[in-house]
Amino acid sequence: MKRAITGFHMDRFQEWVADLECGHKLKMRHNPPYMECPWIGIGKGREEHIGDNVECVDCDMPKMPEGLKLTETSPTYDRNHFPDSMATDFATPEGVWGKVVVKEGMLQFVVEPGGNASRGFLLDPLFAGVMAPELPHSLSPAMGDVAFYVEYYSA
Ligand SMILES: [Zn+2]
Numbered sequence: 152m153k154r155a156i157t158g159f160h161m162d163r164f165q166e167w168v169a170d171l172e173c174g175h176k177l178k179m180r181h182n183p184p185y186m187e188c189p190w191i192g193i194g195k196g197r198e199e200h201i202g203d204n205v206e207c208v209d210c211d212m213p214k215m216p217e218g219l220k221l222t223e224t225s226p227t228y229d230r231n232h233f234p235d236s237m238a239t240d241f242a243t244p245e246g247v248w249g250k251v252v253v254k255e256g257m258l259q260f261v262v263e264p265g266g267n268a269s270r271g272f273l274l275d276p277l278f279a280g281v282m283a284p285e286l287p288h289s290l291s292p293a294m295g296d297v298a299f300y301v302e303y304y305s306a
Pocket of ligand 1: 173175
C-alpha cells in the first residue's frame with residue numbers, strides 16, 4: 152500500500168529511516184537495484200522527498216487482534232528441515248493466528264498464493280509474518296540459510 156513520507160530520522164544503527172503517515176517506518180538505504188535513494192544522506196535531499204508515496208509492506212500484512220494468547224510454538228525450521236506442509240497452501244484452523252518469526256536469514260512469505268489478493272513479503276528478524284485464520288499461505292527460504300518458527304495464538 153502506498154503511504155506518504157512525513158519525515159526522516161536516524162536509527163540506532165546510524166541508518167536513515169522514513170516515518171510514514173500510517174505510523175510505520177521504512178529503512179531508506181541507497182542500495183541499487185533494490186532501492187535508489189542517493190539523496191538520503193543529504194539534508195536538502197531528504198526535505199525534497201517528504202510527501203513522496205512509497206510502498207508500505209507493514210500495511211499489507213494482516214493485523215493480529217490484540218489480547219490473543221500464545222498457545223503453541225513450532226520447532227525451529229531451517230532450509231534442510233523445511234516443513235513441506237508450509238511450502239504451499241498452509242492455513243491455520245478457525246480462530247488460530249500464526250506469527251512467523253525469523254531468527255536468521257530471510258523467508259519468502261505469500262498470503263493467498265495464486266489468489267486475487269495474493270501478496271508476497273520478505274520476512275527477516277525485524278519483520279514477522281502474520282497468518283490470519285483459515286487463509287492460505289506459502290513459505291519458502293529466500294537466499295542463503297534461514298531459521299524460523301511459528302507461534303500460534305488464539306483467544
Ligand atoms: Zn504502513
